[in-house]
Structure formats: structure tokens, C-alpha cells
Amino acid sequence: MINQGPVITIDGPSGAGKGTVSQLIAEKLGWHILDSGALYRLLALAVAHHGMSADDVDTLKVLAEHLDIQFQQTEQGAIDIVLEGEVVTQAIRTEEVGNCASKLAAIPAVREGLLLRQRAFSQSPGLVADGRDMGTVVFPSAQIKIFLTASAQERAQRRAQQLQQKGETVNLEALIKVIEERDERDANRAIAPLVPAAGALVIDSTELTIEQVVEIIFAEAVKAGLV
Numbered sequence: 001m002i003n004q005g006p007v008i009t010i011d012g013p014s015g016a017g018k019g020t021v022s023q024l025i026a027e028k029l030g031w032h033i034l035d036s037g038a039l040y041r042l043l044a045l046a047v048a049h050h051g052m053s054a055d056d057v058d059t060l061k062v063l064a065e066h067l068d069i070q071f072q073q074t075e076q077g078a079i080d081i082v083l084e085g086e087v088v089t090q091a092i093r094t095e096e097v098g099n100c101a102s103k104l105a106a107i108p109a110v111r112e113g114l115l116l117r118q119r120a121f122s123q124s125p126g127l128v129a130d131g132r133d134m135g136t137v138v139f140p141s142a143q144i145k146i147f148l149t150a151s152a153q154e155r156a157q158r159r160a161q162q163l164q165q166k167g168e169t170v171n172l173e174a175l176i177k178v179i180e181e182r183d184e185r186d187a188n189r190a191i192a193p194l195v196p197a198a199g200a201l202v203i204d205s206t207e208l209t210i211e212q213v214v215e216i217i218f219a220e221a222v223k224a225g226l227v
């Protein structure tokens with residue numbers, strides 16, 4: 001792998017705060033960001049759009065390798081995610097797409113198909129990579145590896161609030177169950193299971209604010225001489 005700059009990996013379960021914290025750290029450092037979960041979600045949406053079967057692993061791998069995706073900066077500074085010419089920034093965030101993504105993510109050919117695309121995000125001046133296997137598989141030589149977690153109850157509550165803000169109705173008990181199922185699938189799959197990378201700093205954010213988590217990671221970057 002040609003490493004184009006330093007990498008901070010932030011792995012952990014759903015709702016731990018990875019996306020939020022990654023964005024804030026990337027802004028603070030002026031680095032690029034990789035939302036690897038979005039790639040799995042985009043693949044899930046593409047599979048649904050094309051009416052494909054999740055059993056056809058060879059075709060899935062080809063689709064993963066060649067998926068037509070663009071991350072376009074809007075005039076407001078936000079990022080539009082475009083799949084095959086269609087803006088799907090909101091469409092990929094539903095729980096249904098997330099669950100489908102999590103099932104596809106357990107297929108080795110899918111992970112292989114997305115591997116090089118993820119590594120291509122590593123560009124100067126640096127990358128903050130958010131996912132499940134950023135520190136273990138995709139960027140094993142990252143300068144800083146974080147494993148961000150929180151209790152399932154807290155993560156479900158955060159997710160519920162997030163969905164309510166988007167106008168979706170939420171059943172908290174059902175959400176806890178879905179989160180636990182997804183944790184189980186992510187942690188126990190045969191390939192790239194969700195485990196802290198060797199040498200990762202484990203941060204339990206259950207009792208921490210977003211700002212506190214950002215400060216801890218920023219302090220690690222300072223300590224490592226990246227700032």
C-alpha cells in the first residue's frame with residue numbers, strides 16, 4: 001500500500017460516535033475523512049436498486065469494485081453522496097439499509113471488493129478513517145488507532161434521538177435489539193470481525209461528551225507529533 005499521509009483509525013460499534021467524532025477531528029486537523037460504513041451502505045442500496053441477490057458473490061464483488069460513487073462538496077460545505085448519478089445522502093441512512101449493509105459486510109468477497117477503494121482515501125495531509133476494521137485490516141500501519149465504544153443502551157438512545165430528529169418514529173426496545181444483533185454479527189463474523197486493533201486506545205464514550213472524546217483523540221495526535 002502506498003501510504004500518502006498519516007492515518008487515524010476510529011473503529012467501534014454502531015452509535016458509539018465514530019462518524020461525529022471523525023468529522024470533528026478531520027476538521028480540526030484539516031485532513032480527509034473516510035466513512036467506510038457509507039461504502040457498505042451504498043453497496044446495499046445499489047444491490048436493492050439492481051434487484052440483485054446477495055447470494056451471487058462474484059457479481060457482488062465486481063459491483064463493490066466498480067460502484068459508481070462520488071463524494072461531492074456542496075456550496076454549504078456539506079458532502080453530497082452520489083450513487084450512479086443520484087444523490088443518496090439521506091437514502092443510505094435508514095436502518096433498513098444499515099441492516100442490509102451489515103449482512104453484505106459479512107461476505108468476504110464484498111470486503112475484498114471494497115478494500116483498495118478504501119485505501120485510496122489515504123492522501124496527504126492525512127486521513128481519519130471511520131469503520132469497523134480500519135485499524136485491523138484496511139490501515140494496519142495507522143499512526144493512531146482508536147476503538148470507540150459505549151453501552152448498547154446508550155448507543156440505542158443516541159440512535160433513537162438521531163432518528164427522531166429526522167422525523168422517524170422509534171421503538172427504543174426494538175432499536176436496542178437491532179443494535180445488539182448488529183453488534184453480534186459484526187463481532188462474530190469470520191472475516192474482519194469488530195475487535196480493537198493491537199495497540200488501539202479503547203475509549204468508552206458512555207459517560208463522555210462528544211467534545212471530551214474529540215479532546216482525548218486530539219491529545220493522542222499531539223503526543224504522536226501529528227499536529
Ligand SMILES: Nc1ncnc2c1ncn2[C@@H]1O[C@H](COP(=O)(O)OP(=O)(O)O)[C@@H](O)[C@H]1O
Pocket residue numbers: 012013014015016017018019020021158159161162205208209210213
Ligand atoms: N459522546 C457522545 N455523547 C452523546 N452523544 C453522542 C456522543 N457521540 C455521538 N453522539 C451522538 O450519537 C449519535 C450517533 O453518533 P454517530 O457518530 O452517528 O455514531 P457511529 O458513527 O459510531 O454509528 C449522533 O446523534 C451523535 O450526535
Ligand SMILES: Nc1ccn([C@@H]2O[C@H](COP(=O)(O)OP(=O)(O)O)[C@@H](O)[C@H]2O)c(=O)n1
Pocket residue numbers: 013014015036037038040041098101102103105106130131132133134182186
Ligand atoms: N469498515 C466497516 C464499516 C461498516 N461495516 C458494516 O456496515 C454497516 C453500516 O456501517 P455504518 O457505520 O454506516 O452503520 P452504523 O452501524 O453506524 O449504523 C455496519 O453495521 C457494519 O456491519 C463494516 O463491516 N466495516
